[in-house]
Amino acid sequence: MADLQAPRGMNDLLPEDEALWQHVIDTATRVARSFDYHLIRTPIVEDQGVFLRTVGDDSDIVSKEMYLFEDRGGGRLALRPEGTAAVARAYLEHGMASRPQPVRLFYWGPFFRYDRPQAGRYRELFQFGVECIGDPSPAADVEVIDLQRSIYEALGLGDLTLRINSIGTAETRHRYEAVLREHFLPHLEGLSPDSQRRFDTNVLRILDSKEDAGHPAVLDAPSILDHLSEEDRAHWEGVQALLTGLEVAFEVDTRIVRGLDYYAHTVWEFEPADAGGQSTIGAGGRYDGLIESLGGPHTPGTGWASGLERIMLNLRERGVEGVDASLHAVTVPLGEAGAVAAARLASMLREAGLSVRSGTTGRSMRAQLRSADASGARYALIVGDREAAEGLVQVKPLDGGDQREMRIDEVVAALTGV
RNA sequence: GUGGGUGUCGCCUAGCGGUUAAGGCGCCAGGUUGUGGCCCUGGAGACCGAGGGUUCGAAUCCCUUCACCCACCCCA
Numbered sequence: 001m002a003d004l005q006a007p008r009g010m011n012d013l014l015p016e017d018e019a020l021w022q023h024v025i026d027t028a029t030r031v032a033r034s035f036d037y038h039l040i041r042t043p044i045v046e047d048q049g050v051f052l053r054t055v056g057d058d059s060d061i062v063s064k065e066m067y068l069f070e071d072r073g074g075g076r077l078a079l080r081p082e083g084t085a086a087v088a089r090a091y092l093e094h095g096m097a098s099r100p101q102p103v104r105l106f107y108w109g110p111f112f113r114y115d116r117p118q119a120g121r122y123r124e125l126f127q128f129g130v131e132c133i134g135d136p137s138p139a140a141d142v143e144v145i146d147l148q149r150s151i152y153e154a155l156g157l158g159d160l161t162l163r164i165n166s167i168g169t170a171e172t173r174h175r176y177e178a179v180l181r182e183h184f185l186p187h188l189e190g191l192s193p194d195s196q197r198r199f200d201t202n203v204l205r206i207l208d209s210k211e212d213a214g215h216p217a218v219l220d221a222p223s224i225l226d227h228l229s230e231e232d233r234a235h236w237e238g239v240q241a242l243l244t245g246l247e248v249a250f251e252v253d254t255r256i257v258r259g260l261d262y263y264a265h266t267v268w269e270f271e272p273a274d275a276g277g278q279s280t281i282g283a284g285g286r287y288d289g290l291i292e293s294l295g296g297p298h299t300p301g302t303g304w305a306s307g308l309e310r311i312m313l314n315l316r317e318r319g320v321e322g323v324d325a326s327l328h329a330v331t332v333p334l335g336e337a338g339a340v341a342a343a344r345l346a347s348m349l350r351e352a353g354l355s356v357r358s359g360t361t362g363r364s365m366r367a368q369l370r371s372a373d374a375s376g377a378r379y380a381l382i383v384g385d386r387e388a389a390e391g392l393v394q395v396k397p398l399d400g401g402d403q404r405e406m407r408i409d410e411v412v413a414a415l416t417g418v
Numbered sequence: 419g420u421g422g423g424u425g426u427c428g429c430c431u432a433g434c435g436g437u438u439a440a441g442g443c444g445c446c447a448g449g450u451u452g453u454g455g456c457c458c459u460g461g462a463g464a465c466c467g468a469g470g471g472u473u474c475g476a477a478u479c480c481c482u483u484c485a486c487c488c489a490c491c492c493c494a
Contacts (some may be wrong), residue, residue: 118490
């Protein structure tokens with residue numbers, strides 16, 4: 001084995017994965033565009049402040065998973081750990097608030113989190129995400145959820161479960177956190193060390209603890225839904241009514257709390273029914289406080305991100321493979337004159353829109369035909385010195401059909417014609 | 419960050435103290451002169467993840483380290 005390897009938790013995408021990868025990106029892009037969402041690409045590196053100010057100091061992402069570094073000019077940069085804050089930064093920087101609202105954006109690309117790798121969890125991960133910025137209504141939440149669902153549907157993952165919750169506004173949440181602390185305080189001793197830690201850092205997460213899942217104090221914990229303000233409640237009911245109207249199936253799950261600080265109101269996750277470890281395929285939420293925390297005016301927003309590796313993992317589990325654009329032909333050059341004629345023929349066919357692999361010169365005809373057969377191409381185009389001298393080609397169908405000799409200028413028509 | 423498992427040719431695997439480290443797939447070349455898919459023959463390709471020990475002798479035992487896998491934490 002080579003002594004140099006890809007960095008831990010980072011993977012190479014190999015040619016055999018190309019078809020499925022491209023299928024996922026193309027499908028997601030197509031569906032997003034059908035909702036009038038458009039691509040935004042932001043740098044892979046951002047000023048650290050973009051994430052430090054928005055994501056939340058005590059979130060794991062900021063406290064221990066960010067790749068932070070200084071560039072040669074002393075700039076304090078971060079490899080982006082997530083997309084929303086970066087898109088919000090771009091929205092502000094480019095004055096998108098003066099475009100027609102809401103602004104509908106999608107993006108995809110690599111993100112980085114220094115975390116221990118595991119099934120479906122990588123240090124370099126790829127996400128596809130969308131953001132709808134500038135619309136405070138429940139309809140915006142439901143639009144992006146519907147878009148997300150449509151992408152999964154188009155990919156063949158229509159059976160994913162949508163679990164959804166409302167965490168109200170920041171004020172609501174703070175009030176609820178106080179209620180929760182009061183509730184858990186007498187039971188702290190009986191909870192796991194993790195939950196005891198969360199009591200201080202993020203009480204909400206105790207509700208989502210796997211270790212304490214069956215604990216009576218968790219089971220009869222007060223629900224955030226009972227602590228929503230009137231405004232929160234109106235939004236929340238609006239979301240549910242619209243989802244129901246669209247016949248989008250969902251489950252209310254009050255344990256969904258989201259790890260990032262900027263979320264408010266609606267939060268959701270899509271998961272396969274047979275949920276395992278790193279099972280969440282895509283998750284999102286409303287982030288009305290985000291742009292303010294970047295120094296901009298109060299601006300509502302909602303969106304989601306989905307892990308491309310997790311999508312691919314689930315597609316593979318269901319036996320879905322991408323379909324490779326099939327190779328039309330392979331040339332079989334023989335001799336020096338044949339090599340020249342074959343190369344000219346190949347470029348002619350490519351210009352006509354066909355995909356053509358050049359055969360390896362200097363190899364025996366038998367070796368070349370074996371290789372052509374293994375390539376999956378439909379035709380072998382044999383051009384030896386004899387053919388070259390007379391401007392001819394032997395067109396050999398690789399499915400066993402009869403070989404035909406034709407003039408070079410007839411080949412394009414013969415291969416594109418039918 | 420915590421706990422468990424695994425590392426032998428490109429891929430899958432055998433070997434588990436003394437073997438020229440074996441096989442399958444794949445790759446390359448042949449099975450008479452320019453015709454594939456099946457079959458047959460041959461070849462290339464591994465200092466057994468890396469570094470230290472133990473031993474007359476280690477892929478096989480021990481330690482360290484790195485990587486991968488699985489779970490927790492967290493998250494997409």
